[in-house]
Amino acid sequence: ALPEGVPFVFFDTDTVVTGPLSQVAFDFDRPSASMRRENTWPEIELYGPGYGEIWKSLYDKFGLDYAASLDLSQPDEYWQRYMYFNAGWFFGACPRAFGRRFLDYARAIDEDRPEPLICQQIYPWLDQIALPLVISSFGGGRPGPELDGLDGDITCHWRILPLAYARESDRVIKVIEQAAAPNRIKKILKEYEPMLRMIYQKRGRKVRALFDRNALPRRERMIRNRIKSEGFWMR
Template sequence: MAHQPFNIMIVGQSGRLQYEAVLFAASLRRFAPDFSGRLFVATPQPGTNWDKDPSLRNQSVLQALSDLDAEILPFESRAFGQSYPYGNKIEALLAMPEGERFVFFDTDTLITGPIDQVPFEFHRPSASLRREGTWPKPTLYGPDMAGIWRALYDRFGLDFETSQDTTQPENYWKRYLYFNAGFFFGACPRAFGQRFLEYAVSIRDDLPPALIGQSLDPWLDQISLPLVIHSFGGARDVLPEGQLDGDISCHYRSFPLLYARESDAVVAALEEVTAPNKIKKVLKQYEPMKRMIYQGRGAKVRALFDRDNLPRREQALRNKIKSAGFWMR
């Protein structure tokens, strides 16, 4: 299944994401020089669903992306926008080339190895398993976790039983299909995106009774994604372990978290990619990158933690970094 041509999509817009997009593109070109697909930076266009113009207008960012052979992909925010920016990843899929295999990455990701060598099975979509049991949170009076998930599968006429990992106990979150939406892939972005949009909007606008009391923000994309993947015949363990979210990509989420918990190899990759002057001049416009990467704050964060004995929960990492006065986002 390896070496099939595919495209990559990330989202870029004014603010933090534009600088992360430059970093993503630079890391792709450095560590996957043989990647032959197209890199799209999907960019929301101004409209009634945005308070301010979200499009890319920073000329140095646009030039850097062009130099890195990234293609700007404008798209319209018809269902989401300012009220739920995570919906960008859903609506942007509808602007991608129809019928061409795709991998979506959250923009706060580094490519650290030859992504073109990953044996994607595009007819069996999947997504990131680097996640915690963040949703749902069953209430005292029910329904339980199984009841909540079953209601969603029933809503869309999907087989709930075959989605479960029966090696895990009932009402333990890992039993149920649940992903981090930091990356996902499939055979056709428009078919995938249309179903993703349909499911997300249905859940948002016509909440199943079993979900009353459950938070949809920011979880709506991660609630909908397993249903979409299951509907296309996808599964959990489609990819070999240790490649994406491992040796070949790193979803760092924020620079303090990257320096706190990621491997020495990831930090070295970050510092190599950000060293060239052409990249440095762009990234230093963004204060967290300037302070963390170029002025040494990242090294101070790194010194706070033992990578062999990290807290189990991400919130504990965040709290310690904030207590030291080093948190930036």
């Protein structure tokens, strides 16, 4: 376990580091998380509660400042107005305090969800539902420009190898392939079929040739569907 009271940064295991983390100006007293996400939750029903009612019910449940979480540059009932993160990276001042609260909030949502969430599917989104609440509770918020290197020139949360080959930069792919090249690493990674096929048998290069990184489809689902139609999807 990480020590009490020591600043931390969490990176998901499917992350590649492509530059020096020392160049990232973390403010550990103002936690934040990745904004590389899509509109995955909540799913708005035709006659059900909207984004505002759903998110406000969660902030109210934990006694948090809902108004402070809003991006007022975005229109009412547009999903980006409401703070929503990807859990590919996040950071804070104390890993144990953050972890305890993350677990407590997730359990509370799962076991006693507010009424506006009754018809919402919370799996597999529970971590993304709880994360903005936890970050708000510690005085954090959306990342500023000083964190642009995360999900940028310094780290990449690649998530699924076919997607990585389809859309990530040449630098990201080069670092992944270099990291996978030593024989002692190769021996282990070859046991995982997506890495065997995509990296070592070069199917990733075939996926990469299907897409123009300067004109990618707007939605991830469209990229996935193209990869699947070509028979290269695996995870």
